Amino acid sequence: MPKIKDITNLLERLAPLRYQESYDNAGLQTGDAQAEVTGVLLTLDCTEAVIDEALKKGCNLIVAHHPVIFKGLKQLTGRNYVERTIIKAIQHNIAIYASHTNLDNVLYGVNTKIADKLELQQQRILINKPQTLMQLVSFVPVENTDEVLQALHKAGAGNIGEYSNCSFQVTGTGSFLPSDKASPAIGQAGKAEEVQENRIEVLFPAYLQSTVMAALQKAHPYEEVAHYLYSLENQNQEVGIGMIGELAEEMTEEAFLAYLKQKMQLQGLRYTTIGDKKVKRVAVCGGAGSFLIKDAIRQGADAFVTGDVKYHEFFDAESQLMIADIGHYESEVFTKEIFYDTISKNFSNFAVLISEVNTNPVRYTF
C-alpha cells in the first residue's frame, strides 16, 4: 500500500515546495508521512467538517489548497477553528497536506485550471518567477560522458518544456597534474596527464541543485570534479504567477460576463465596465490577484479575472480592462480537480474523493 509520502512526493513533482512564497506554509501540516494511505479527500480548505467527512469515508489523508496552519500556533486548546481542526486531525491520525502558492506558481496549477475552464488559447504565464533556472558545466572523459549525462537527467537536469534529456557537449583536451597524495582515476600520481574530455552543459531548475550536484559527484569518475554552476536570468516558462490567453472569439462585455458565470459556475460577480470595448485577451489569477492588475494591463489583457479585489483597486482598471472579481473560493474551487487528476492517474489502490463540503464561508443574497 502506498504511503502518505508517496502521494506528497507526487504532488511536489507537480508543485515543488520551493516555489511557495516566503509568507506561505505549504507542505505536510499534520500526520505521519510513513503511514499507509487508506483514502484521500480533496478540498480547497481544511475545516472541521472536512475532517468529519474524511473520518466517515475512511480517508487518512486530506489534500487542501489553503494551509489550515498558516501563522504560528502557540497553543492547541481548541479556541478557534484552526486549533479544533488540527486537534481533531491528530486525534484521528489524519494527515493534512497543503499545496498552496507553490501550486499557484507552476504551469498546470491553479491558474492553468482557470484558463482551461475559460477555454483560453495560446496560454502563457503572466509573470515568470525570476532566477529559477541554473546551468551546470562539467568536463568528463569521453568514454564516461553517456553515463554522467544519464545520471544528471535522472536527477532532473535537462528538461526544457516538452523536451527531456537535453544537453550540449563539445570535445577538447583536459590536462592535469595529480599530486603525490592523489589517487587519479586516469594517469598516475605526480605525472602530468592529458585526456580527451567532453565539456557537457545542462539546464535544471534551481531547487534541484543539491540533487543534481550529488548525481554529478557520484557518476563522474574523477576524484575532483571540475565544474561551473551558473544562476541564469533566462525566463522559466513553467514557473510564475497568473496566466494570460485569448478567447476563441472576441465577446461583448455582456457576453463575456455571461460566459464567465457559466464556465466558472458563478451566482454573481463584481466588475468594472469597459463599455463598448470587446474582450479577447484574458488574464487570470486564482485567489487574491489584484497585485497583477497593472501587469495584465501592460500585457494587453481586455479582462482580468481574479478574487478579493478591494474597492480602491477597482480604480486601477482605468477603463483599460475589465476587472472581474468572481470570488476567492469560486476562482480556486476547481483546484480540487488538479489534485484528483494527478493522484488518480498515478494510484489506483485507494479511494480518491473530492470533498462534498462547501467550505466557502461567504454566502450571497440578491
Ligand SMILES: [Zn+2]
Ligand atoms: Zn486562495
